[in-house]
Amino acid sequence: MKKSLLAAVLLVSGILAGCGKQAAPAPAAQTAAQQTAAVTAAAEETKAQGTQAAETTAAAPAEETKSQGEKILYAAASFAYPSLDVHKETYGWYTQIYGVSEALFKVGPDMGLIPLLAESMETEGTTATIKLKENAAFSNGNPVTAEMVIRNYQRLAELNARFSFLGDFDYEAVDEHTLTIDTHNPYPTLRNDLASPETGIMDLDSTTDFDTDPICTGPFVMADFQPVGDVRVERNDNYWGGDVKLDGAVFYYMQEDQPKLLAMQSGELDCYNSIDSASLQIYLSDPASYNVVQIAGTRLQYGILNENRLDDKVRAAINLIIDKEALAAYQEGTVVPATGPFRPGAAYGMVSIPATNPEKARQLLEEDGYTPGADGIYEKDGQKLSVEICYYAARNLDAIAILLQEQLKNCGIDSVLTVEEDPDSTYMVTGNYDIALYCMIADKAGDPLYFLDSTLSENSNESKAGGFKNAECQAMIEELRTEADPAKRAELSVKCLQLAVDENAYAYLGLFRQTTVLKPGVTGFAEDIPFDFYGIDANTDKQ
Amino acid sequence: MLLVLSFFSYLLLDLAPGDPVEKKLTETGIRVSREILEQERARMGLDRPFLTRYVLWLLGALHGDLGTSYKDGMSVAEKLSDGLKNTCWLASMSLVLALLVSVPLSIVSAVRQNTVWDMFAGFCAFVSNSIPNFLISVLLMYLFCIRLKMFPVIAGNTLQGLFLPVVSLAIPMAGRFFRQFRAEIIDQLEQDYVTGIRARGVREHLVLFCNVLRNAMGHMITVIGLAIGSLMGGSVVIETIFRWSGIGKLVMDSITARDYPVIQGFVLLMGSLYLVIGIITDLIFVALDPRTEISS
Numbered sequence: 001m002k003k004s005l006l007a008a009v010l011l012v013s014g015i016l017a018g019c020g021k022q023a024a025p026a027p028a029a030q031t032a033a034q035q036t037a038a039v040t041a042a043a044e045e046t047k048a049q050g051t052q053a054a055e056t057t058a059a060a061p062a063e064e065t066k067s068q069g070e071k072i073l074y075a076a077a078s079f080a081y082p083s084l085d086v087h088k089e090t091y092g093w094y095t096q097i098y099g100v101s102e103a104l105f106k107v108g109p110d111m112g113l114i115p116l117l118a119e120s121m122e123t124e125g126t127t128a129t130i131k132l133k134e135n136a137a138f139s140n141g142n143p144v145t146a147e148m149v150i151r152n153y154q155r156l157a158e159l160n161a162r163f164s165f166l167g168d169f170d171y172e173a174v175d176e177h178t179l180t181i182d183t184h185n186p187y188p189t190l191r192n193d194l195a196s197p198e199t200g201i202m203d204l205d206s207t208t209d210f211d212t213d214p215i216c217t218g219p220f221v222m223a224d225f226q227p228v229g230d231v232r233v234e235r236n237d238n239y240w241g242g243d244v245k246l247d248g249a250v251f252y253y254m255q256e257d258q259p260k261l262l263a264m265q266s267g268e269l270d271c272y273n274s275i276d277s278a279s280l281q282i283y284l285s286d287p288a289s290y291n292v293v294q295i296a297g298t299r300l301q302y303g304i305l306n307e308n309r310l311d312d313k314v315r316a317a318i319n320l321i322i323d324k325e326a327l328a329a330y331q332e333g334t335v336v337p338a339t340g341p342f343r344p345g346a347a348y349g350m351v352s353i354p355a356t357n358p359e360k361a362r363q364l365l366e367e368d369g370y371t372p373g374a375d376g377i378y379e380k381d382g383q384k385l386s387v388e389i390c391y392y393a394a395r396n397l398d399a400i401a402i403l404l405q406e407q408l409k410n411c412g413i414d415s416v417l418t419v420e421e422d423p424d425s426t427y428m429v430t431g432n433y434d435i436a437l438y439c440m441i442a443d444k445a446g447d448p449l450y451f452l453d454s455t456l457s458e459n460s461n462e463s464k465a466g467g468f469k470n471a472e473c474q475a476m477i478e479e480l481r482t483e484a485d486p487a488k489r490a491e492l493s494v495k496c497l498q499l500a501v502d503e504n505a506y507a508y509l510g511l512f513r514q515t516t517v518l519k520p521g522v523t524g525f526a527e528d529i530p531f532d533f534y535g536i537d538a539n540t541d542k543q
Numbered sequence: 544m545l546l547v548l549s550f551f552s553y554l555l556l557d558l559a560p561g562d563p564v565e566k567k568l569t570e571t572g573i574r575v576s577r578e579i580l581e582q583e584r585a586r587m588g589l590d591r592p593f594l595t596r597y598v599l600w601l602l603g604a605l606h607g608d609l610g611t612s613y614k615d616g617m618s619v620a621e622k623l624s625d626g627l628k629n630t631c632w633l634a635s636m637s638l639v640l641a642l643l644v645s646v647p648l649s650i651v652s653a654v655r656q657n658t659v660w661d662m663f664a665g666f667c668a669f670v671s672n673s674i675p676n677f678l679i680s681v682l683l684m685y686l687f688c689i690r691l692k693m694f695p696v697i698a699g700n701t702l703q704g705l706f707l708p709v710v711s712l713a714i715p716m717a718g719r720f721f722r723q724f725r726a727e728i729i730d731q732l733e734q735d736y737v738t739g740i741r742a743r744g745v746r747e748h749l750v751l752f753c754n755v756l757r758n759a760m761g762h763m764i765t766v767i768g769l770a771i772g773s774l775m776g777g778s779v780v781i782e783t784i785f786r787w788s789g790i791g792k793l794v795m796d797s798i799t800a801r802d803y804p805v806i807q808g809f810v811l812l813m814g815s816l817y818l819v820i821g822i823i824t825d826l827i828f829v830a831l832d833p834r835t836e837i838s839s
Binding site for chain 2: 421
């Protein structure tokens with residue numbers, strides 16, 4: 001009995017121990033030879049060092065199917081999606097990052113829109129006429145036609161709720177390379193929306209598996225795709241846009257910062273972005289081995305000052321107390337102090353925000369009837385001045401909350417910190433806060449309407465919860481929906497934002513830097529573009 | 544019991560703040576309108592009452608259908624199966640390594656109590672048990688991948704990629720096992736029957752391996768059984784750092800994304816596994832110690 005029991009146990013243990021399948025090797029890179037690279041730093045706004053020639057040794061993992069000497073770029077990706085279908089969810093972001101898909105337009109480094117698959121776009125009234133580039137073609141050689149573009153937009157409208165508006169338009173293929181889009185109402189941001197990665201064009205007739213191998217127009221084609229895993233792409237030998245410098249690329253799905261740092265140090269990675277502050281300091285300290293490119297991005301950290309709970313002078317005082325330089329300094333180079341919600345220099349974000357002035361803040365509080373108590377905290381009618389700061393633990397907002405608490409306390413305002421797991425279901429809709437911290441992409445594609453509509457429009461949950469309601473601002477937002485002139489749009493945006501700034505409805509704190517680290521000799525990893533959805537293209541190179 | 548477990552986990556998930564639709568549609572930082580969120584909730588069936596959703600899930604589970612992931616639409620059973628297989632590899636190898644290190648060391652340490660060797664081994668066990676997993680992982684990565692260049696940092700789901708995560712898991716586990724096994728063996732060595740055996744002239748190695756160790760085995764099996772249960776739940780930190788596609792990371796990602804079907808499937812799976820492991824452990828205990836009876 002005992003022996004048979006023991007035998008059964010050993011059998012089960014053996015089964016359990018051996019129950020793992022022999023995992024297939026992950027897509028790996030080939031062994032690279034020792035290289036000498038001359039480093040030239042790509043110039044942008046706040047580019048770091050890196051101009052010395054360096055001898056680097058890359059020791060990438062062995063690749064089973066690629067031969068020696070091929071130019072393969074090894075990058076790390078912080079996100080990985082289960083599908084490459086450009087039109088679903090936000091999967092198109094990574095299909096574009098991998099260099100597989102392209103849209104009609106592309107956002108350039110200066111936030112301007114560059115025609116990519118499109119040759120030109122003219123708008124007359126509510127009808128936009130788009131001419132496609134005659135040589136634009138899919139990776140299988142099929143030409144990109146007007147009809148195929150229309151079918152792509154119709155598919156996108158069906159599959160993606162965020163783009164359902166495309167289904168309301170009328171389309172017509174005038175000829176093989178010309179299409180018209182009738183939006184029925186003035187739609188000044190159509191070109192911007194057609195630069196979104198979700199509007200990438202696929203060959204809907206030839207693609208058999210949209211999730212793992214969509215046929216697109218990009219300089220690369222999918223070679224190996226693991227859902228929510230590593231991705232390997234190869235050069236599209238039929239690329240319509242000319243020569244592609246790389247033979248291929250491998251994107252490793254790596255979520256943690258330390259392994260990415262170690263992989264860069266060991267030479268297994270050539271580049272990646274979204275760098276944490278600790279790794280950034282290491283890269284910056286070794287300019288011979290690493291090129292660090294930093295530009296102001298579009299991801300904004302900001303605070304909403306609740307007009308339903310804080311009076312005007314208190315909100316004004318809070319804004320005068322907040323030291324954005326100190327907040328940015330604590331985040332060690334990953335953030336720039338915000339001068340508005342958009343990137344410095346953006347014409348539609350040139351607002352005037354008062355500089356930090358704690359003394360004036362105190363003066364305002366005292367004018368409001370507050371007097372400093374024995375503990376230094378202001379009081380009025382026997383009540384201490386205490387604000388509730390709500391935040392969620394992401395995008396450094398937890399650190400900002402603590403720093404804000406300290407800054408406010410130094411100027412006589414007490415505070416209580418409340419952390420929520422999900423702000424969009426809690427304080428951002430309920431309005432149960434005095435100061436709400438949040439982080440979002442403020443600029444989707446070089447236009448201010450999205451941000452203004454999301455935060456300042458009287459229909460937005462954010463403004464309802466935060467008590468911001470300004471008829472003049474609302475009128476300007478409505479005008480922005482139809483105004484086509486870029487200069488006028490910028491003017492409206494600035495005026496609208498200035499109203500919010502003057503009302504102290506918001507505290508724009510910091511803008512995340514788009515930070516990319518590259519090995520010497522690696523260029524063209526979209527390090528000069530402030531958006532998260534660009535990666536490799538035909539000009540990406542590795543010396 | 545599994546029914547109660549599944550109900551309460553479903554309830555807790557429902558009560559927890561956060562919404563799978565918001566998590567899915569806003570993870571890139573782009574705001575989405577309330578109308579779109581409501582549309583998507585309706586499409587995913589999340590606008591139905593809690594009990595309706597639970598009953599539908601339960602009916603599916605009873606027919607072997609654990610549903611599809613909210614995050615990527617893949618079959619929950621398939622995702623859990625893939626994760627569990629990888630975790631099995633990691634768990635079994637790290638357990639074997641931990642036992643290979645801790646059992647002989649604990650025996651030697653127990654026999655040579657309060658010697659320099661015993662103190663040194665105890666100190667090492669204390670340190671290994673105290674250092675957090677993530678720190679051990681990064682240190683090992685630095686040592687073996689950067690300094691010694693014996694392994695690549697990016698290894699993935701291969702045998703080569705298994706070495707460092709196995710060692711990272713085994714080190715603290717070996718420390719825990721060492722302390723517990725040593726204590727049990729010392730306890731057995733102090734029993735009267737050992738004095739009696741020695742008095743009868745039985746050789747020391749026979750005393751140790753045929754008597755003391757055999758009696759200590761029951762406790763050791765219990766400790767190992769608990770460790771297996773814990774290992775099978777996966778180690779999120781290890782799996783994330785070493786990119787090992789195990790079940791721990793899968794579940795942590797699912798919790799973050801509020802992927803209810805995957806979390807429910809995991810709860811059911813782990814509940815069942817713990818039950819099975821508990822039963823097996825008890826049976827082994829009975830087999831090793833005839834004095835123990837399984838009560839009816």
